[in-house]
Amino acid sequence: MAEQFRLADVRQQRGIAAHILELYREFLPSAHAYADFSTALNPGVHTPFRPEDLDSLQQLLAAAISPTNWQSELVHAQEYSALLDDIARYSPEGICIVRDDSGGPLAFCAGFWLHGSSLSMLDRYAPGILALLSDEQATLRTLPRELTDTLCVLLAAVDVRHPLYGPEELGALLMQQWLVEMTSGLRGIMITADxxxxxxxxxxxxxxxxxxxxxDTEAENELTRWELDFRHQTFDKWVKEIIRQTGPAGLPALISRNEPRAKVDGSAAKQIMELLFSGDEIEQLPVVQTLGLRGSDVRNCVQNMLTANEAPYPLTRLDQSILRAVYLQRNRNKNQLADDFHMSRTTFYRHSLQALEHMGHVLTQALSGMES
Structure with missing residues (x-):
């Protein structure tokens, strides 16, 4: 497949890159605050930015603006809308959109392609960025638009009100789509203190x-320039490096000294949920025995998580509702549940598995804190 990638045209390279990213999705970050790659979501057909998309993107951006959501650290919030308008007007190729099956935007990121004509726009909206490009300014100021190969991202937003998918899941789709766009010999720049x-x-x-x-900021608010450069690095080598870092050989460097003694995966979470009201049987589960917990403590912990007003990350409200219906209420069969959640049986099954995975992640942290 790596050989096919090198010989393919740009459109084919994007397709191969998307396929490879899906194959190796398990090696990408999961349960991250901005991008959770653990859920297999299928975006709609990729279509470049169209002028008629702008109103939808502005609505996504306006709804997402919050102190807890990342849009940009270089641009003042009151200028987000004007910046997006100018990117759409002067650099529409700098907008990357994830769409749903009907073509509607679910998430996007936007920025300027770096060349002589775009530096003045960068300086207008994000003057601090030029200091981070000081080593390239002279070259960029004389670079014609048609030779640009670098995109500097200034804005990003996802549909924070989507009824089925959480922001971090849409964030993963957006990052995945953006990575696919960069693979055809381009360089991407992002700047953050987060x-x-x-x-x-x-x-x-x-x-x-x-x-x-x-x-007038503290050291922790120092802005860092991050680059992913496919101009001099092939996509297949990048994938191999990611696997090397996050696969079995790289795991020791990533494991915290305070890692929980027992991890609750989706399968273990399902066992706990099924035995929630089965008295002492829950205490016979390997993960519960490892932690030395009483069944009543585990049961109370689960019930608290499923009834909390704010679902503990990465559990979502939809996850809570599904798990309560399936394992606490237990008064409907799977077909009835799928109908009640306005899903097909297959979609409901997929969301149930996802909810159990998220529950397992939350339980890993919560139960480890209760270790005797």
């Missing part, structure tokens, strides 16, 4: 290329 994003970029093979300190 520690969560820094961790995500590191795990995806981005390189740290410099940093600046914003005026």
């Amino acid at each position: 520690p969560q994003l820094k961790g995500l970029f590191q795990s995806l093979g981005f390189q740290r290329m410099g940093h600046i300190k914003l005026n």
Whole structure:
């Protein structure tokens, strides 16, 4: 497949890259605050930005603006809308969109392709960025638009009100789509002071290329320039490096000293849920025995998570509703449940498995904190 990638045209390379990313999805970050690759979602057909998309993108952006959501750290929030308008007007190729089956936008990121004509726009909306491009400014100022090969992302947003998928799942789709776009010999630049994003970029093979300190900020708010450069690195080599870092050989470096003694995966979570009201049987489960917990403690922990007003990440409200209906209420069969959740039986089954995986992640943290 690597040989096919090198010989393919740009359109075919994108298809191969998307296929490879799906094959190796298990090696990509899971349960991350911005991008959870553990869920296999299928976006709609990729279509470049169209002028009629702009209103939808503005609505996504307006709904997503929140102190807890990342849109941009270089641009003032009151200028997001104007910036998106100008990117659509002057650099429409700099907008990457994830669409649903009907073609509607689910998530997007947007930025300027770097060349002589775009630097003035960068300086207008994000003056701090030029300091991070100081080593390239002279070259970029004389670079014609048609020779540009570098995209600097300034905005990103997902549909935070989507009824089925969480922001972190849509974030993973967006990152995946953006990576596919970059694979055809391009370079992507992202700039952030967010520690969560820094961790995500590191795990995806981005390189740290410099940093600046914003005026009147503390050291932890230092902005770092991150790059993923496919101009001099082939996509297949990048994939192999990601697997090397996150696969079995790389695991020791990623394991925390405080890692829980027992991990609850989706299968173990399902066993716990099925035996939730079975008295002492739950205490016979290997994961519960390893932690030395009483069945009543596990049961109370699960019930608290499923009834919490704010679902503990990565559990979502939809996950809570499905798990309550299946394992707590237990008064409907699977066909009835699928109908009640307005899903097909297959879709409901997929969401049930996803809910159990998320529940397992939450239980791993919660039960480990209760270790006797």
